[in-house]
Amino acid sequence: MILRIDHVGLVTADLAAAASSLALLDLKHTYADDVPAYGVATSFWQCPGDTTSIELVAPARPDAAVHGHLARLGPGLNHVAFEVDDIDADLAALQDRGAILVDETPCQGGRPGLRVAFAHLGPATGLLVELVDYGR
Template identity: 40%
Template structure:
């Protein structure tokens, strides 16, 4: 079951500049990591009241051949995905596949945060956007670095 919105992902080749922009908007970097299965570096940013709100994730290539290389080459930087917290990522993959979403990942992968499992799916036309399903294990999403 979808529990809520976890974060909005922004794809870029220049995470420093995007971070400066988010800082100017009053957000602060709260954590980050690398999603090795996808070859991407991730930074998570949140507003001044860290106990509420949806995070903004800066996603950038961590190596050649990263999962976002073709996206950045074809469409450039910008809004990348919407991530939803789910209580069971495998069950949601099955349920949403049955509703016509196209899976990018056949099985969940390790995310950038401790205890985070993720899987990506495309929502078909007319919406045409990327969804990330996020399940946290015992290590929940943190409110600060």
């Protein structure tokens, strides 16, 4: 079951420049890490007092998952992430409902203990969603 919107992911070729842009909004940097499963570096930002984040995602190696997005669309919105209570069941339910899975099984995400999986909702929205499960 979806619990809440966890974060909105923005793809960028230049993590430092994008971070400077978010700092203009007085957002606070809360976490950064590399995600080897996708070949990206991430940086999370929040409004004070809010748990929803903006995640900056940049390629960290030549085979990074976001290179295609950058080549086709340039920097900008990449995905909306939803926290779920059972990522395995919710991923299967998405597939049963017609979503196109990017990940058949969850991967280690960009925060400690986080499991993630991506799926496309289809052409009507063009939306890439990420399911996130903190294992709470």
